Amino acid sequence: MHTALSRLAAGTLTSVSLTEELIARAERADDLGAFVTLDADRALAEAAAADRRPVRGPLHGLPIAVKDNIHVAGLPNTAGCAVLAGFVPEQDAQAVTRLRAAGAIVLGKTNMHELALGATSAGGPYGRPATPPTPPDSRAEAAAEPRPPSPPVWRRPGSAPDTGGSVRVPAALTGIAGLRPTTGRYPADGVTPLSWTRDTIGPMAPTVADLVLLDTVLAADRDPAEAPNPHEVVLAVPEHHFTEPLHPRTAQVWEHTLHVLGSAGVRLVPARLPEVEAAEERAGFPITLHEAARQLPGYLRAATNGADPAEILARITDADVRTTMERVVFPQAITESAYKAALDIRDRVLVDGYRRIFRATGAHAVLFPTTPLPAGRIDTDTDRVPLDGVMRPAFPTYIRNTGPGSVAALPGLTVPVRSADPGLPVGVALDAPWNTDRRLLGLGLLVEKLLEAGA
DSSP states (O other), rough: HHHHHHHHHTSSOOOHHHHHHHHHHHHHHHGOOOOOOOHHHHHHHHHHHHSSSOSSSSOOOOEEETTTOOHHHHHHTTOOOOGTOOOOEEOOOOOOHHHTTTTTTEEEEOOGGGOOOOOOOTTTTTTTOOOOOOOTTTTGOOOSSSSSOOSSOOOOEEEEEEESSSTHHHHHHHHHHEEOOOSSSOOOSSSSOOOOOTEEEEEEEEHHHHHHHHHHHHHHHOOOOOOOOOGGOEEEEEEEGGHHHHGHHHHHHHOOOOOOOOTTTTTTEEEEOTTTHHHIIIIIIIHHHHHHHHHHHHHHHHHHHHHHHHHHHTTTTOOOHHHHHHIIIIOSOOOHHHHHHHOOOOOOOOIHHHHHHHHHOOOOEEEEEESOOOOOOOOSSSTTEEEEEEEEHHHHHHHTTHHHHHHHTOOOOEEEEOEEEEEEEEEEEEOOTOHHHHHHHHHHHHHHHHHHHOO
């Protein structure tokens, strides 16, 4: 993105030519299922206007994609669900307003798991989004797993909300960078609601430097974000839950990452977060579903002009999502006492646990593999993925590592690990103390630079 912006600023690239290129690429790759709505005509008109006027902001003339549960005026906001196909917001979400004010152009709305109640986006009405094609020589990499990879399951470009990993997981699995800011850092209005304590909009982009720029716009924060001296950096490396087990390729990339960072002078300190294995089940899911039940039904009724629950359920395509809405969300099945118990587990196990790690180790962030495995197949059972010789449920497996920090409301960042070896993309993640987002981005700049040099 920085390259495109510099070329736009220098006049060697026009907004129209860039927008045309991206539209053509999106149309050629329609089988990836990335977009629910591609707003080509309006994007081209705005690009032409951008080419005629003086620079209006740091994103002047740059096309972006927006996840389809963030409101964009004049475009359907389906949240991946056919029941919302006719809902067209009249106002932009404030985050989109900030992006537009900085000069960005909305290219369209991207596909997602139905109502954000899942991770793979399989089973929804708009098709299964996939990653770009599998590298031709990557099939041997997973020989130790029960099945070799074929076209994988993830692709979600642009700006997206992250409740348990919906920014960092797809970013890692498509080889780009993604930021989950501290909860509350970005404006939260104009988003299909799920969990008020966990939801946050977050940007995805090719590099961490791009995320620095997007964070400046979205958070209205001009504090510097610079790569520190590696000899002054301490990173906590968690044991057990975050690294056991790992897919063979992920394990290889993880060991390479530790070697590169350690050799550069970064101090890597072993750490352990007690009881984290069950934290998502005991705290994350009850909190999310209790809060969803208090706001999602009302949002759906308003967006569908008063449709009743039976009408809404009849138009939910994914069987698991429909069951969750019918049995948990609409009847508000998570009681107030269960919700308070989950909040207590969150605070006692996760919030206090991370505080103890940061205090005891002096770490600037916790470092771990973003996901335990690369993207999985979409031509077979998308609800289960093979890991360590065992078929495991896809949703909790992919958010295994990103979930704990999300529940604790920490800022989190995934950095792509570029490799000369062919194979599916793998990312490494950093979770940092609350409200240290700019320092986290500086750490990301350092990690990205060191890994690129060590590729």
